[in-house]
Amino acid sequence: MPTREELSLLVRTAISEVLGTEAEEVREQTSLAVDHDVDSLELMEIGARLERSLRLRIEVADLTAAQTVGQAIDLLETRTAGRS
Template sequence: MTRDELAEVVRSRVAEVVGVPTAEITETTDLRAEHDVDSLELMEIGTRLEQALGTRIDASNLMDMRNVGHAVDLLHSRLRERV
């Protein structure tokens, strides 16, 4: 999966949980500051990403993500390690 494809998956899963159109979620979107996402919502995003990508995401990684682009970078790196 390319980084761009992964970014689209992340953006769509985030949009589902936050309840906004995917177009409103960009790589610079800060989920906590802009959408008031709490830890439970982050866990829901993580669960949806795990299901979509077939990989485990540690809760600590979810809490460390600064914005959507940072999440994409972390996941892209993790998925490349599996190959």
């Protein structure tokens, strides 16, 4: 099970690769919708990258429910904690 720090780096890296930014520019308080105007295709690409990296199914509703990067990390932390 990855640590929160590892999940944070993974999430921030996936986002930065899709958006063409630096991972350091993506913080836990970052709102993808407000700060980066992420569209649904970009969001799906981020989700797909995270699914491949974590070998975990992420529901579309989970992706859209997270208001900030930190909330997305919290969600993934909870989901990965349930796996053995």
